[in-house]
Amino acid sequence: MSFELRYRVFMNSFDEDDAFEAAARPSLSQLAMQGAMRNAMPENKGEYLEGLNAEQREAVLALEGPVLMLAGAGTGKTKALTSRIAHLLHSATARPNEILAVTFTNKAAREMKERVARMMGHSVEGMPWLGTFHSICVKQLRRHAELVGLKSNFTILDTDDQLRLLKQLIALHGIDEKRWPARLLAGIIDGWKNKAYTPDRVPAADHAAYNGQGVALYRAYQERLKTLNAADFGDLLLHMVSIFQNHPDLLASYQRWFRYILVDEYQDTNVAQYLWLRLLASEHKNICCVGDDDQSIYGWRGAEVGNILRFEKDFSNAKIIRLEQNYRSTGHILAAANGVISGNTERLGKQLRAVKEDGEKLRLVGHWDGEVEARWIGEEIEAMASGVRSRLRQYSLEDMAILVRASHQMRAFEDRFLTIGLNYRVIGGPRFYERKEIRDAMAYFRVICQPEDDLAFERIVNTPKRGVGDKAIKDIQVIARRDRISLLAAAQLAIDEGALKGKAKSGISKLLTDFERWRDLNFRHQNTNGAQSEGLIEDGASDPAEINHIALAEMVLDESGYAAMWKNDKSPDAPGRLENLKELVKALEQFDHLAGFLEHVALIMENESAADEAKVTIMTLHAAKGLEFPVVFLPGWEEGLFPSQRSLDEAGTKGLEEERRLAYVGITRAEEICTISFAANRRVYGQWQSQLASRFIDELPADHVNVEAMTGLNVAQPASSPSFADRVSSADAYDSPGWRRMKARSQHSNIGSAAKMVINAKATAVFDVSDRVFHQKFGYGEVVLVEGDKLTIEFDHSGTKKLVSSFVRCADDAGDVPF
DNA sequence: GATATGTCGCTTTTT
């Protein structure tokens, strides 16, 4: 059996327990579940209805027909949504696999699964169609890939691959990439895909895009993706919409199947997602969409708030239910949020009512520069964690979050927290799977799983160095294009034809035999592990050469010389990279085979670090949507940064309104204490710039805000009405209570560190001046000064830093990594 | 072909 063929057998078996066919013969787990449901019924009948308010209850009980739930921040929409699912299942109105429940993020999907499980009192393994738009579309597309010219083992490209591919095509078309950046084209194509335009459906008005060649390049790009057997993110939706539009019979079977549809964060759907939903819902019309127009913050990504507005038009007799009781935030916080959002004109209109007491007013703090801001917030967090700051209660670090507009703002906080030894976690920062070493390793796995993946092959063909230079790669590309074959196949042909010589020849030839061996091992493993069903395993089960994917991954990294490359690398971050590779291999344990892992990584780009100790969370406002924290810090409220200049330039008033919604989202994340701050000076592109306080600060209703400390600032021109800008400039900043408190604190700056030092003591080694040390982020360096547990270190490549000693270790230990 | 140096442009936001 050829590899191709065997692979396909595997992929089919992969789908074995897939939801759809399971219809006719319910799987064991489903049977078990239904049994459990019936058994559970007498005791917890209607339990999930308790604790719902009238509107929530209405939303849960209205199972038949279209429902639009307009749910403001903190009004318990997830509760309503999950209760609705529980109700569907519990009342035996629908079987678990007949419910399509879509979210945007993996986090939301996971939470929904967990909450439904909790309500039902058992797991919801039987809900195969609860997931993100993307994961559900992948599932469908793997099954019908051939209808759009793909094979079911297609690769999902991320933005990086997408960009590299576009660059190649742009060069091929003789366009100057400097003048017409690939990023621009990527954005245009993404935009089209979000609107569900295939190349021949791009409207004439858009034909001038990208120097008039946008459509041609889009077409070429799609062709290229097909030959690479790959799909980008936009394709997942686009392909499914095309398939449904072109194959009515197939669509009909899905329409019949999904008797109940639920959609979370409906305001964030783009046109493609909307079409996909509408196609699927048009049979039973039992669709329940939940959304909040005030929290629509993904317009830049093609989200159409219009989808929410036209719901009634699309689905006649739609029931509209408003959730306006806010259970999350105190009165002052809610009032401030309401005040800010009222500045927007395009709203459906909704007034959140607080259930909680007024609580503390928002705090507004101005700082001299970004570093002072980071320092102040760090101290504030320490004080709250030690119970000094708050008269309400002591907070855990887990209760606190810093929400920023743009990810580069995170660095100031990271630097500061590293220095004072404050535990933090960054969500959505530089991602694990975007690191070079991880992407390289993944490229090896990709070529193993999908030999047509030229992008991956190109990435690693000379990494580590195999003596394959530009010339050799060009030659291989020429052959590949001539014979319309993959680079991998072309490389083999090049050797057979004698087109390669010397180092290039021997290097590639070794790589090719390696890949052949690895792929064979991988196939055997997948075939035994992925195919539980009959007759598929012809060989392998008892084969002594059998090897699992984890051992295979180690073998690949080892035999390819990739691990050795970093081991021999003397640069400061090499040890860290080896650590990351080790982590990557460890991550494989949660999967059955490499292919499953690759898909997971493509769809779920988050890296979950073990939540062992309490940590402050740092993340973007976008990432914070749907979350809540007792204590929230909102730094960097400055013109140009927030609202972002770019957003204003690109989308004008629309952009400003979206930024304002972002401010609204930020404030409404807070349950008890919300602190907004800004700095008068900030480094932008490494250059100091003086900043103006954000216009959103002027829009905060003064009755609900305390101005805490203003430390000598340049402030925006006074606005027409008396505003904070005025109060800031007129305040005697240097005599304010806040200033005095700050000064007092800076003299003995470690209010909250007693407990922390106990924690740190356990792991802290003792360092002396001139010790060589290693730091995960800054690399190698030498200790030049020791003050208690604080070290001043001159790093070889990262300059001089002052850090708490528990964050560094002896340079000698650092090399102690596997491979 | 592999390294060392220089230049430019850039930062929103993410499945």
Added chain:
DNA sequence: GCGACATATC
């Protein structure tokens, strides 16, 4: 102020 890309030099 950093990293991606290009050019220069071995």
